[in-house]
Amino acid sequence: MKNQSLAVKNIPLKHEANAWSHYWRTTPAASRGCLPDLPGVAANHLQEIWRQFFVSLPRSARLLDLGTGGGAVLTEAQAVRPDLQLSGVDYAAVLPKLDTAITLYPETRIEQLPFADGSFEVITSQFALEYGNVSAAIQEVSRVSTFEGKYLFICHHADGVIVRDNLARLKALRETLSPAGLFSTAVLALRRRKKSTPETWQRLARIFATLQRKHPDQSIVKEVAADIARIMAEPDSLEKLLALRRALEMEDQRIMALKKAALTENQARVLAEVLSAKQQALHWEVVHVPGADAPFAWRISNLSRSSLPASPGR
Numbered sequence: 185m186k187n188q189s190l191a192v193k194n195i196p197l198k199h200e201a202n203a204w205s206h207y208w209r210t211t212p213a214a215s216r217g218c219l220p221d222l223p224g225v226a227a228n229h230l231q232e233i234w235r236q237f238f239v240s241l242p243r244s245a246r247l248l249d250l251g252t253g254g255g256a257v258l259t260e261a262q263a264v265r266p267d268l269q270l271s272g273v274d275y276a277a278v279l280p281k282l283d284t285a286i287t288l289y290p291e292t293r294i295e296q297l298p299f300a301d302g303s304f305e306v307i308t309s310q311f312a313l314e315y316g317n318v319s320a321a322i323q324e325v326s327r328v329s330t331f332e333g334k335y336l337f338i339c340h341h342a343d344g345v346i347v348r349d350n351l352a353r354l355k356a357l358r359e360t361l362s363p364a365g366l367f368s369t370a371v372l373a374l375r376r377r378k379k380s381t382p383e384t385w386q387r388l389a390r391i392f393a394t395l396q397r398k399h400p401d402q403s404i405v406k407e408v409a410a411d412i413a414r415i416m417a418e419p420d421s422l423e424k425l426l427a428l429r430r431a432l433e434m435e436d437q438r439i440m441a442l443k444k445a446a447l448t449e450n451q452a453r454v455l456a457e458v459l460s461a462k463q464q465a466l467h468w469e470v471v472h473v474p475g476a477d478a479p480f481a482w483r484i485s486n487l488s489r490s491s492l493p494a495s496p497g498r
């Protein structure tokens with residue numbers, strides 16, 4: 185693909201794959217995938233988009249889900265259309281277990297799919313295609329899909345509510361990790377063997393109160409403070425604190441990857457156009473969730489437009 189605005193975007197990095205492996209190793213299969221905090225109204229809206237798509241698919245179609253993670257899309261597909269033959273790829277090394285009828289390919293990059301040409305009638309992706317090297321991924325999507333293959337890709341919107349909320353969370357997360365933050369203070373107290381002194385707890389309480397004032401809507405401040413307080417009262421506190429810090433650093437990397445992956449309007453248009461040139465015309469439109477003040481995501485598909493409310497697409 186010639187278009188530079190996609191070609192230079194999103195070169196996947198090893199540490200991003202590790203951050204996702206860590207996430208899926210520690211996330212239960214029944215969770216809401218990579219968006220556990222998604223409000224019910226948004227989750228329902230997303231589910232309805234997928235349902236509309238699944239019911240329109242040919243009988244027993246072979247479907248490949250890119251960057252499947254915890255299999256949110258595949259699980260929904262199976263519930264709506266048990267006749268579909270479902271597979272998912274993801275570059276994370278460990279993925280949550282799914283129904284045995286679903287075939288999972290961990291450690292598999294979207295940019296290098298281990299399938300013969302024309303292996304799938306349907307290709308899907310929910311918040312994943314855009315994380316990869318999009319131009320290489322599109323080549324692979326075109327290669328492994330059949331001539332009249334059907335697509336539905338839900339992608340992050342650069343000005344969307346998911347990016348905005350995650351960046352706000354990241355700001356609070358980084359402050360808990362800052363040199364005078366909760367972590368460093370707790371680690372210092374442990375190293376000085378002062379973990380149970382009143383001064384240590386007073387200092388931690390003061391830092392917590394300041395963080396809460398600065399980030400009143402960020403649950404992460406309370407979560408981290410509660411985890412630290414619990415760990416400080418347990419044996420092997422230092423080791424556990426450092427493990428918690430590593431987990432937060434992984435979350436930092438995932439949010440940065442999300443920011444980098446999210447598509448601007450121009451990038452969403454280019455993606456749709458490039459795929460259209462290779463296959464059938466793709467529609468691209470903004471998904472809005474009722475009641476939300478910012479866009480939710482992009483919907484890019486070559487099946488007829490969603491009948492759900494959307495802003496004017498192309």
Ligand SMILES: C[S@@+](CC[C@H](N)C(=O)[O-])C[C@H]1O[C@@H](n2cnc3c(N)ncnc32)[C@H](O)[C@@H]1O
Binds near residue numbers: 201216250275312
């Ligand atoms: C935001 S999560 C979405 C997971 C799932 N589709 C969902 O909706 O819950 C992004 C997923 O894409 C995977 N991923 C990112 N870049 C990838 C790449 N280049 N190749 C394969 N998988 C990738 C990550 O490991 C992660 O599981």
